[in-house]
Amino acid sequence: RSPPAPSLPFPFPRNGLVGLLYGEFTDMLNDRVRYSVSLTESALTIQRISSSPGRTKVVFNLTDCVGCRAYRGPDSADVGAYFTAYFYPFKRRWMSAGVTRQRVEQCFRVALVQDPLANLQEAERWAHAIRDVRRPCRIMILVNPQSGRGQALQLFTGHIQGMLTEASVPYTLVITEHQNHARELVRKADLSQWDALVILSGDGLLFEVINGLMDREDWQEAIQIPLGILPGGSGNALAASVHHYSQ
Numbered sequence: 100r101s102p103p104a105p106s107l108p109f110p111f112p113r114n115g116l117v118g119l120l121y122g123e124f125t126d127m128l129n130d131r132v133r134y135s136v137s138l139t140e141s142a143l144t145i146q147r148i149s150s151s152p153g154r155t156k157v158v159f160n161l162t163d164c165v166g167c168r169a170y171r172g173p174d175s176a177d178v179g180a181y182f183t184a185y186f187y188p189f190k191r192r193w194m195s196a197g198v199t200r201q202r203v204e205q206c207f208r209v210a211l212v213q214d215p216l217a218n219l220q221e222a223e224r225w226a227h228a229i230r231d232v233r234r235p236c237r238i239m240i241l242v243n244p245q246s247g248r249g250q251a252l253q254l255f256t257g258h259i260q261g262m263l264t265e266a267s268v269p270y271t272l273v274i275t276e277h278q279n280h281a282r283e284l285v286r287k288a289d290l291s292q293w294d295a296l297v298i299l300s301g302d303g304l305l306f307e308v309i310n311g312l313m314d315r316e317d318w319q320e321a322i323q324i325p326l327g328i329l330p331g332g333s334g335n336a337l338a339a340s341v342h343h344y345s346q
């Protein structure tokens with residue numbers, strides 16, 4: 100089997116966009132399926148290298164990309180390395196009129212040479228390049244363990260934590276211990292440490308966080324910080340209406 104073509108720098112304009120990287124990789128599970136992959140400032144384009152006609156090109160918008168990681172495979176005899184990019188594009192739901200963001204992961208095997216370390220370095224180069232196109236984001240996530248049916252913390256560990264890890268988002272988790280805990284914390288916090296505050300709770304905790312921001316002397320600047328609301332309460336009226344109006 101001939102080795103895939105080396106990954107090349109891709110400094111020339113193509114389709115009006117200046118490319119950052121171009122490479123040819125194989126499928127994670129099937130070495131005979133090969134893809135040409137190109138990265139620009141705005142998109143990751145994956146084209147299946149195949150002699151048969153049909154729709155073989157997929158374009159992922161990098162604004163839908165939450166992260167990318169490089170790693171060695173579980174088999175130590177495998178000289179190849181891998182990189183996986185995680186996307187949440189809007190997609191149509193089965194039997195439904197609307198679209199929602201749905202998770203898609205794209206994994207590639209890098210086996211340019213017989214040296215596992217060199218392959219891993221190449222996979223890391225791609226993972227870094229894909230991650231670098233995204234804006235860095237550090238978040239404080241506030242969870243009220245009592246909200247709703249007392250399951251907010253399970254929602255965090257079961258759903259949110261994995262997404263943050265895939266996205267390589269550095270975060271500080273705050274589990275509120277009593278009423279007004281979040282308000283006091285936000286009132287005194289050094290907000291320059293975070294790019295966003297995310298509340299996993301019902302409306303009550305978000306209300307506290309907004310009040311904490313408005314209690315500050317620098318409230319006019321503080322209130323500009325992006326706020327996120329994840330439904331963890333019982334009513335979740337605000338999260339539902341924000342989600343509804345963003346559709």
Ligand SMILES: Nc1ncnc2c1ncn2[C@@H]1O[C@H](COP(=O)(O)OP(=O)(O)OP(=O)(O)O)[C@@H](O)[C@H]1O
Pocket residue numbers: 243244245246247248275276277278279280300301302303304305307331332333334335336
């Ligand atoms: N550890 C805690 N123990 C008790 N109360 C808390 C704690 N942390 C926060 N709180 C308070 O609980 C209140 C209610 O929380 P929240 O609104 O998040 O949940 P909910 O009432 O279940 O949801 P919803 O508002 O959607 O009905 C908040 O006003 C907050 O001050």
